[in-house]
Amino acid sequence: MGSAIADVAARAGVSKATASRALSGKGYVAEKTRMRVQQAAKEIGYVASPNAASLVTGQTQNIGVVIPFINRWFFGEILEGIEEALLNRGYDTTLYNLHPGSSDRDRVFDFFLARKRFDGVIAIGVEPTPEEAGRLLRLGIPMVSVGAPVAGIRSLTIDDAGVARLATEHLIGLGHRRIAHIGGEIGGPDENTVHNKRLDGYLQAMTRAGLEAEIRTARTAMSVPGGYDAGIHAMSDAMSRPSAVFAACDEIAIGVIIAARRIGIRVPGDLSVIGIDGHEYAEMFSLTTIEQQPRAQGLAAVTDLLAAIAGEPSTVEVVEMPARLVVRASTAHADLGADAV
């Protein structure tokens, strides 16, 4: 049952301090003693209480992760990447699934995250307010934001507008003119969201190419059904339908492709579609997409956070992920050439 380090010490015939040193590997212990202690610990099935250790060391070996969605590919991958990296480093991952606009938000930031239970916090696509971030920082809890730049804290961000520009320019380069953008739903009207930045990039690219007149945009849910609905709608008028679609994420892109094929439009062939994320299903849909490497982002977030925990906690900076704009190798490549109008 609840065997304590005192039991181990007694069994090995040493003091608690020695037992602690032997088991943690910190401090001088004779090799023979160490063996004896470890043996004793094994015999009674001793496992240290992290709570007690945390109380004195101030370290919890536990990271809080705030994420808006679990069941969207991009976020699920980030989460897997984070959990794996953390487990490898001996940390626990405590999960808070905070939907956008959730009324739990205050409770999570003010209570759950502020309890000295975490050595650090990773917020994904959540855009903590300055107050929320400041509160944790003041408590000495380092925080890393992924996908949402936050003043004053380490942020891993992609150049979203740049990615969108690249995607749009890719389609323009293929000779398309009537290029529609199907984006995700906004939070607020002029918020600095990923959706809006991608929209900006699209608008920039279209404008630079002198295609202002061809601009068409729509918004839909960041999901396959969302893309399907938007796709059906965009393709409803055979006369004015776009020859290419830049979708804000691969789920939407896949929905558009399914919709197009459903109504007899070949993809690729009659319609070019480019998405963002590098979704694992891209290949089977002949979808061209821009890799965002969510797992790598998760790993980077962990690395950065643990560095902050180890080094000076006040190091405040914004890390911009290199805009790795890799068009994913897929069967779509060969087709794309033929796509050009």
Place this chain on the structure above:
Amino acid sequence: MGSAIADVAARAGVSKATASRALSGKGYVAEKTRMRVQQAAKEIGYVASPNAASLVTGQTQNIGVVIPFINRWFFGEILEGIEEALLNRGYDTTLYNLHPGSSDRDRVFDFFLARKRFDGVIAIGVEPTPEEAGRLLRLGIPMVSVGAPVAGIRSLTIDDAGVARLATEHLIGLGHRRIAHIGGEIGGPDENTVHNKRLDGYLQAMTRAGLEAEIRTARTAMSVPGGYDAGIHAMSDAMSRPSAVFAACDEIAIGVIIAARRIGIRVPGDLSVIGIDGHEYAEMFSLTTIEQQPRAQGLAAVTDLLAAIAGEPSTVEVVEMPARLVVRASTAHADLGADAV
């Protein structure tokens, strides 16, 4: 910074004991005193240290969740359901993503889960061994298994064979004879996995209907691409292709549908497909599916676990979820009639 309850007590002019009672709501405190203490706590932004409290109470308000996949719809939904239910009850969710066959398995069960950091453990589709389960139980950590019956611990299971039988019988009832089953990959050859139980159910239904000669089975990855590949393969021979497919999960079913349509087979119409899970994309693919209600399963697991924590921890039983075999209302319904051969 690290304000302690002593600071609150001092500020309110009471003892630590009184401050503790006032803040926790346990024990007698004069109303005026309580107000004063809560005011003081608010002023200095005090949040109790759960570690210190855990040390004395033995309660951690933290549940460990072991799950094999995050980025598969069914598992993602269960996880969301669990996290939500736990958060509502004031518990933390600590996540362990343990892939089947992972070498981390021992580390997670023997070290991470066995550290008195958790009031309970939920294992999803993981099938803990008797040793793993026994170890935690001996440590006084209640555990609930979802989707994998484990002797000696509370298990929430669906009658998988029954579900598969129902699905198969549904297709038989529509007049189909050449019904193929496309299942998931097995762990071990004759393990008691969900895959094998669903296969059993299919075989039972086919046999009972006297369709032994029509039995065709295949195995593939539990994903859309997996279903796509298997679908292409199953449909490759126009002569012998099945008129209906019972897929072991909706992802596979969707892949099969996409594959069929890709090669000009109409679904529904030329081919009937039934899946399992109740995937959110079912409707847009006109997919008939059997709801498994993962979120509800997650909620049920939490309810059951917290009951075990509160009540007698030694209550050992197997809870079989009622086999709610609801064919999901979808656009496929209308089509299905026409499907019958």
Place this chain on the structure above:
DNA sequence: TTGAAAGCGCTAACAT
């Protein structure tokens, strides 16, 4: 109704 004191299990000086 409140306070004083003990102690949860561990680690980290400090002493030996």
Place this chain on the structure above:
DNA sequence: ATGTTAGCGCTTTCAA
């Protein structure tokens, strides 16, 4: 190289 001691922040008897 090992033991002694103090104390992390909290809750909980037990007295008052």
